[in-house]
Amino acid sequence: MLRRIITLISLALFALAPFRAASAQQGQRLNLVRDAEIEDTIRTFLTPIWRVAGLDPEAVQIMIVQDNSLNAFVAGGQRIFINTGLLMRTETPNQLIGVLAHETGHIAGGHLARQQEELRKLSTMQILEMLLGGAAIAGGAMGGGGIGRSQTGTGSTPVAGSLYSYLQYSQAQEASADQAAITYLERTHQSPKGTEQFLRVLEQQERMMIGRRDPYLTDHPLTPDRIATFHEAAARSPYANVGDSPRFIELHQRMVAKLLGFTAPSIALQRYREGDRSVAARYGRAIALYRTGALGSALLTLDGLLKEYPNDPYFHELRGQMLFENGHVAEAVTSYRRAVQLLPGAGIVKVDFARALLETNSTANDQEAVRNLEIARQTEADSFELWRLMSVGYARLNNPGMTSLARAEMAVLRGDRPEAQAMAASAIRQLQAGTPAWQRAQDIKAYIDSRPRKN
Numbered sequence: 001m002l003r004r005i006i007t008l009i010s011l012a013l014f015a016l017a018p019f020r021a022a023s024a025q026q027g028q029r030l031n032l033v034r035d036a037e038i039e040d041t042i043r044t045f046l047t048p049i050w051r052v053a054g055l056d057p058e059a060v061q062i063m064i065v066q067d068n069s070l071n072a073f074v075a076g077g078q079r080i081f082i083n084t085g086l087l088m089r090t091e092t093p094n095q096l097i098g099v100l101a102h103e104t105g106h107i108a109g110g111h112l113a114r115q116q117e118e119l120r121k122l123s124t125m126q127i128l129e130m131l132l133g134g135a136a137i138a139g140g141a142m143g144g145g146g147i148g149r150s151q152t153g154t155g156s157t158p159v160a161g162s163l164y165s166y167l168q169y170s171q172a173q174e175a176s177a178d179q180a181a182i183t184y185l186e187r188t189h190q191s192p193k194g195t196e197q198f199l200r201v202l203e204q205q206e207r208m209m210i211g212r213r214d215p216y217l218t219d220h221p222l223t224p225d226r227i228a229t230f231h232e233a234a235a236r237s238p239y240a241n242v243g244d245s246p247r248f249i250e251l252h253q254r255m256v257a258k259l260l261g262f263t264a265p266s267i268a269l270q271r272y273r274e275g276d277r278s279v280a281a282r283y284g285r286a287i288a289l290y291r292t293g294a295l296g297s298a299l300l301t302l303d304g305l306l307k308e309y310p311n312d313p314y315f316h317e318l319r320g321q322m323l324f325e326n327g328h329v330a331e332a333v334t335s336y337r338r339a340v341q342l343l344p345g346a347g348i349v350k351v352d353f354a355r356a357l358l359e360t361n362s363t364a365n366d367q368e369a370v371r372n373l374e375i376a377r378q379t380e381a382d383s384f385e386l387w388r389l390m391s392v393g394y395a396r397l398n399n400p401g402m403t404s405l406a407r408a409e410m411a412v413l414r415g416d417r418p419e420a421q422a423m424a425a426s427a428i429r430q431l432q433a434g435t436p437a438w439q440r441a442q443d444i445k446a447y448i449d450s451r452p453r454k455n
Contacts, residue, residue, distance in 0.1 A: 031066040033084065036346045037314040038064060038258065041251045042082070042100070045093055049101050052187040053108040053180070060107070066263070070202055072099055074106045088259050090198060093248040098181060098195030098230075105180030106173065178226055182233045189239050196230035199223055253280035261287025279305065283315075290322050298322060313342035317349055320356065329359045340372065347376035351386050358392055366396045384413045401430030405437055408444050421448050 039062050047057045061079040068085035075081060080103050090096040185192050203223045234240045244252075257280040260268040265288035272281040272288070282301055290298035299322060306315050320335035336353040343349050350372040357369035370393040373386055380386050391406035408423035427441035 033064045033066050034348055035064065035258070036317070036343065036348045038087070038255050039348075040346075041255045042096075044251060045097050045248065046100050046104070048188040049097065049104055049184045052184050053104050055104065055108060070205060072103050074103050078107050080104075080107075084259050084263060088256050088263075089201065090252070090256075092194055092197075093244045093252040094191055094194030095198040096194075096252065097190060098185065098192065099198055101181035101184045102177045102195070104184060105177030109173070109176055109180060174226070175229075178229050182230070185233075186237060186239065189242060191240050191242050192230045192233040192237055193240055196227055196234060199227045199230065203227065250279065253278070254283055257281065257284030258287060260284055262291060265289075265291040279309075287318065295322060295326050311342060313339045313346075313349075316342065317352070320352065324352075324356050324359075329356055332356045333360060333365070345379075347379035347383075347386075350376035351380060351383060351389065354389050354393070355385075358389060358396075363396070366393050369393045370397065381409075382413065384410060387413065401427055401432075402437060404430055405441050405444075408441060412444060412447070417448055417451070420444060424448065 042062050043057065046060075050057045050060055055078065059078050061077075063079050063081045064087070065081050065083045067083040069083055070086045070089055072080065072082045072086055080100060082100070086099065087096065090099070181195065182192055185195075206223060257268070257272065260271065261284040268284045268288035269292070272285040274285070276282070276285075282305055286298050286301040286305070289295075289301060299319070302315060302319055302322070306312070306319070309315060316335045317339040320332045320339060322332075323329075323335060324332035333353075333356045336349070336356050339349050340346075340353050354369035354372045354376070357365040357372070370390065373390045373393060376383075377386055377390075387406045387409040391403050391410065394400075394402040394406060404423045404427035408420050408427055411417075411420035411423055424441045424445040428438060428445065431438040431441060
């Protein structure tokens with residue numbers, strides 16, 4: 001289920017802790033979306049890349065940003081942020097894999113840590129100038145690079161600690177990430193052509209936007225040089241003409257259809273005509289119909305897919321969402337339960353299942369909801385919604401200790417220090433000493449007590 005989460009952290013905050021107050025005023029907020037299918041598709045595409053890059057696939061986090069611009073960047077450790085616009089604009093899996101192989105190069109190359117050192121050389125005013133001028137967001141410079149925007153030098157001799165020096169340093173990182181991407185593609189027997197194709201799309205967009213960009217920072221776009229780099233790599237690669245597998249093509253088509261159906265349903269209905277019987281077209285059309293209020297037609301289309309593919313977990317999940325959001329809770333529970341059976345490791349789906357269960361006002365379902373949430377927290381511990389639902393479930397089951405603990409977790413995620421302290425202290429009193437839950441309440445209290453108080 002595509003769900004939208006509004007974060008309270010600006011882009012700049014991922015890299016500029018000393019300047020949090022200033023950048024919070026000017027930084028752009030990220031609208032993050034969570035979707036089990038899309039995240040799983042990206043992981044399927046990128047796991048071979050991550051492995052040859054020496055990364056643990058389980059340690060890499062995928063963050064999907066609801067934004068129509070063509071961009072991806074890394075920030076806050078091993079987190080890859082990918083705009084929905086980029087996902088929908090790629091035409092093949094190979095194009096997307098190439099883009100994200102570049103971002104993997106930033107992580108494997110340790111560029112985030114190095115940029116922190118370079119940032120320390122800049123004055124506060126220089127950093128604010130980057131934020132206000134758009135440079136931080138326009139190359140993902142603050143977050144470890146981004147293939148979606150160019151970063152430039154000026155032709156001047158760099159001076160240590162200057163803005164020009166920092167941008168030149170970032171430019172070197174971009175070239176390094178490109179070379180890493182080429183290496184990863186070679187090692188996984190994939191073509192560099194997709195990246196070249198996508199960079200040409202990016203170049204066309206940059207030409208249309210050139211009049212609106214600040215010439216102080218963007219006089220010398222690097223995209224043509226990067227196109228040449230990947231063109232030369234394709235010319236010498238033995239895998240230049242290797243195509244995407246049918247499975248990868250289907251996964252990519254479904255991902256694009258799903259995103260388009262949710263974010264631009266009117267466009268999806270135009271693209272995916274009723275006569276198109278492909279799975280992706282019917283999937284996108286069903287979502288678009290549901291998003292435009294035509295629930296009956298949406299369910300009819302989706303049920304047709306389920307008749308052909310009864311064990312597709314994401315079709316069951318979508319059916320659960322459609323029914324739940326239109327007040328058919330009991331039917332939604334049935335669909336969600338089947339999705340969870342087919343996707344036992346998907347914490348996001350378990351959270352949605354639990355939400356539906358709690359709406360039925362049944363003690364047995366409350367117990368089942370809590371059981372699913374306890375499993376889901378192994379992968380979704382930073383989900384505010386999970387802890388909110390947990391607090392509701394435990395309150396209904398007359399478990400005040402676990403209710404207080406869940407509320408303490410909510411307060412930590414919300415940044416509410418007094419509430420977190422109060423709820424953790426309450427949980428410590430109510431829970432049995434020595435249990436894992438009691439120890440977690442102790443950890444929360446110790447964490448809050450160790451944090452510096454705001455003046």
